[in-house]
Amino acid sequence: xxxxxxxxxxxxxxxxxxxxxxxxxxxxxxxxxxxxxxxxxxxxxxxxxxxxxxxxxxxxxxxxxxxxxxxxxxxxxxxxxxxxxxxxxxxxxxxxxxxxxxxxxxxxxxxxxxxxxxxxxxxxxxxxxxxxxxxxxxxxxxxxxxxxxxxxxxxxxxxxxxxxxxxxxxxxxxxxxxxxxxxxxxxxxxxxxxxxxxxxxxxxxxxxxxxxxxxxxxxxxxxxxxxxxxxxxxxx
Amino acid sequence: xxxxxxxxxxxxxxxxxxxxxxxxxxxxxxxxxxxxxxxxxxxxxxxxxxxxxxxxxxxxxxxxxxxxxxxxxxxxxxxxxxxxxxxxxxxxxxxxxxxxxxxxxxxxxxxxxxxxxxxxxxxxxxxxxxxxxxxxxxxxxxxxxxxxxxxxxxxxxxxxxxxxxxxxxxxxxxxxxxxxxxxxxxxxxxxxxxxxxxxxxxxxxxxxxxxxxxxxxxxxxxxxxxxxxxxxxxxxxxxxxxxxxxxx
Numbered sequence: 183x184x185x186x187x188x189x190x191x192x193x194x195x196x197x198x199x200x201x202x203x204x205x206x207x208x209x210x211x212x213x214x215x216x217x218x219x220x221x222x223x224x225x226x227x228x229x230x231x232x233x234x235x236x237x238x239x240x241x242x243x244x245x246x247x248x249x250x251x252x253x254x255x256x257x258x259x260x261x262x263x264x265x266x267x268x269x270x271x272x273x274x275x276x277x278x279x280x281x282x283x284x285x286x287x288x289x290x291x292x293x294x295x296x297x298x299x300x301x302x303x304x305x306x307x308x309x310x311x312x313x314x315x316x317x318x319x320x321x322x323x324x325x326x327x328x329x330x331x332x333x334x335x336x337x338x339x340x341x342x343x344x345x346x347x348x349x350x351x352x353x354x355x356x357x358x359x360x361x362x363x364x365x366x367x368x369x370x371x372x373x374x375x376x377x378x379x380x381x382x383x384x385x386x387x388x389x390x391x392x393x394x395x396x397x398x399x400x401x402x403x404x405x406x407x408x409x410x411x412x413x414x415x416x417x418x
Numbered sequence: 419x420x421x422x423x424x425x426x427x428x429x430x431x432x433x434x435x436x437x438x439x440x441x442x443x444x445x446x447x448x449x450x451x452x453x454x455x456x457x458x459x460x461x462x463x464x465x466x467x468x469x470x471x472x473x474x475x476x477x478x479x480x481x482x483x484x485x486x487x488x489x490x491x492x493x494x495x496x497x498x499x500x501x502x503x504x505x506x507x508x509x510x511x512x513x514x515x516x517x518x519x520x521x522x523x524x525x526x527x528x529x530x531x532x533x534x535x536x537x538x539x540x541x542x543x544x545x546x547x548x549x550x551x552x553x554x555x556x557x558x559x560x561x562x563x564x565x566x567x568x569x570x571x572x573x574x575x576x577x578x579x580x581x582x583x584x585x586x587x588x589x590x591x592x593x594x595x596x597x598x599x600x601x602x603x604x605x606x607x608x609x610x611x612x613x614x615x616x617x618x619x620x621x622x623x624x625x626x627x628x629x630x631x632x633x634x635x636x637x638x639x640x641x642x643x644x645x646x647x648x649x650x651x652x653x654x655x656x657x658x659x660x661x662x663x664x665x666x
Contacts (some may be wrong), residue, residue, distance in 0.1 A: 196537070197537045198534075200533060201532065250483050253474075254470065254471065263503075264548035265499070265503060266502075268499040270498075271494050271498050272495045274495075275488055275492050275495055278488045279483070282487060282488065283483075317520040317541075320536070320537060321540070358634065359606060410620070
């Protein structure tokens with residue numbers, strides 16, 4: 183790494199992807215994390231609008247969107263037949279595919295990459311299911327440290343309301359129904375989301391991301407995020 | 419890392435490792451036939467064979483989408499699926515499980531492709547070690563010729579073309595296989611490989627393997643207590659008879 187130039191702060195969390203020149207990654211990687219209903223997608227859409235108006239080129243990535251395994255992953259989840267390590271590795275494959283084929287090339291080309299969730303959600307979901315944290319840290323040691331991570335934290339009770347008003351139903355996985363926390367989907371959703379939030383708070387200590395209060399009007403949230411992203415872009 | 423025996427599983431796992439064309443698949447097939455004939459509960463599992471993951475892997479290979487990291491991860495996913503859904507329950511139930519390739523294949527191949535050894539080993543550390551691992555060591559030329567004679571057209575990843583070792587697939591394959599062999603040899607002692615001289619004839623190798631298996635594993639213990647289920651054709655016939663009885 184060109185530490186002498188003083189501008190190369192880029193690093194992988196762990197052992198990284200072989201053969202990547204970190205100092206060539208001129209773009210910015212911005213991550214928005216949060217549960218379903220936390221307003222991630224809305225915020226990302228608004229941020230893309232704002233960034234492109236400002237003249238920045240953007241690319242969006244998100245979980246389960248890889249060319250390589252997204253279809254297979256979707257299918258396997260419908261049947262709920264994968265065990266936890268398998269599901270975990272399947273998601274890691276999906277992540278690695280997008281990291282190498284979209285995120286890294288886009289950063290190299292100077293784009294701003296907006297990631298709708300990142301390794302933290304993947305880790306939190308697995309940790310809630312009892313997977314070893316050290317194992318996950320090694321696995322996701324391939325991940326690039328983002329330039330900014332915002333975790334939109336919304337009260338589980340508020341998440342329920344938002345999810346129901348949007349789809350009139352709760353998602354099986356977002357309710358953690360595979361964990362057997364409760365037969366009642368409503369109760370299970372609340373418990374599961376509380377557990378995930380607790381793990382996020384724990385991960386925050388290691389990864390130092392910004393926790394943003396998501397129990398707010400859309401505009402006020404966008405204002406805060408764009409101000410913070412503006413500061414990241416100005417750092418250059 | 420510990421073996422299944424050390425972890426008090428009632429079953430035992432035997433793995434075979436080696437280069438393509440070393441004859442290991444033939445040998446494990448013959449071992450399976452023998453164990454079955456002895457009335458032992460046997461299950462056979464092959465590398466890269468999980469129904470769920472296979473379509474993604476073959477798409478990735480066909481369209482040359484795979485990088486060293488995703489190549490590694492997709493094979494780990496495949497392994498985890500077989501491990502959690504088949505191997506673990508069967509080993510709990512006292513089966514002798516035969517694996518055509520195990521985690522050492524990933525250790526050798528992924529590291530040859532440039533993945534950090536600690537990363538690869540860390541990913542697979544949910545798996546226990548085999549109770550017995552046979553490594554089939556043939557002269558590199560013998561393995562190469564066996565593959566190249568039978569299948570004149572080499573596949574992209576099989577030949578290690580993704581490593582850009584050579585523009586000629588045959589040359590690339592030779593270099594790639596040579597490097598994998600080096601990786602295998604480097605871990606042979608660490609993981610107690612039983613090295614079989616794969617240049618010998620089939621019968622000699624199989625004789626040595628059967629002898630070793632019966633010495634290391636108390637096969638009596640793994641025999642089926644209950645009679646085998648009836649073959650499907652016979653079952654159908656019986657069912658029809660019962661239905662006729664009921665109709666009458």
